[in-house]
């Protein structure tokens with residue numbers, strides 16, 4: 442049965458549509474903690490009906506009744522990507538839920554290790570509400586104002602699961618969606634800018650790379666009617682210079698939204714620029730060698746999702762993001778915890794001979810220079826291979842249509858080389874190489890360095 446035609450489900454959706462969006466404004470810290478405790482207990486009980494968690498908890502000698510709330514979360518063992526993979530498909534859904542009610546989504550294959558999990562329609566709605574909440578912070582009326590969302594609608598992704606396979610075909614709530622334009626980030630920037638120009642949104646949400654491309658086009662005179670008030674970037678880290686370039690080009694305020702396929706929305710930046718965790722939807726832990734880090738100190742992100750009837754995500758340690766918490770309060774009045782900095786995926790990082798880990802936040806800084814400095818968007822694809830501790834190869838695919846426009850390929854290569862050199866120091870040799878094609882199924886960042894012999898001493 443279509444859950445959106447089910448009156449019980451619909452009333453659940455409407456209830457959440459009225460209350461969930463506002464929760465972080467409505468609840469004080471104490472009530473939010475109580476809310477989290479209640480939902481964690483519920484999720485752990487639910488997870489106990491899911492074979493992968495059931496077996497794991499049994500083995501660890503922990504039972505749902507041992508978990509009274511967030512304070513007990515450490516009693517639960519961490520779960521890895523491989524464990525979930527091992528139990529896929531039947532073992533990662535609850536014996537109480539029928540598989541037909543669920544939608545399968547996969548994480549992106551940037552590392553070559555993609556993971557399939559299940560989500561339900563409620564997850565899908567909550568995912569969207571998480572997004573709408575960020576709009577509320579900026580005074581955008583998501584029922585009236587025109588909103589453009591540029592998602593990754595490749596067939597396997599969460600967004601395609603959420604939107605094209607889940608929400609849009611089934612949801613008859615036209616009022617919710619008629620002012621929303623959905624675009625596909627896999628389309629050409631030149632095509633997207635024309636469509637956005639016709640739609641004239643007040644808000645644009647999209648991936649960092651695509652927003653950068655659109656800003657370059659806008660700067661060149663395309664999309665004259667595009668005048669959004671706000672732009673949200675997602676997917677990877679937004680370098681501060683690229684942010685400035687996008688803000689100035691569109692004359693709009695840019696903020697970041699942070700999420701993951703496995704968990705849905707995680708955090709967003711408020712008007713004061715602080716990253717607020719959607720603490721009613723997820724609980725985050727920041728660990729280093731199994732211990733909680735201090736405020737501002739980078740740690741491995743461990744995530745627990747507090748809702749949903751699909752594959753539970755409880756103390757999941759494989760988002761692989763390095764993130765530092767901020768144990769402070771923000772003046773903006775939102776409840777919930779804060780993040781100081783998101784460094785990016787540590788499985789997409791390069792380990793240098795001094796023990797420093799070069800994280801995606803650095804790659805972002807280097808590559809975004811091509812956009813904001815050279816105003817060039819002719820890089821179509823890129824792959825980084827660390828051949829050894831002293832040798833890094835950068836493979837670049839150049840867009841043939843743009844090859845002879847603007848700055849030369851040599852100029853682009855020299856900016857990349859210089860950017861990497863500044864980060865890794867003179868002892869590492871940087872090679873740039875133009876290639877015709879990069880296999881999209883294979884990892885984009887590869888390190889041939891054996892990490893077991895080195896100790897990580899810090900992050901770049």
Ligand SMILES: [Zn+2]
Pocket residue numbers: 711712713714715717771772773774775
């Ligand atoms: Zn704030």
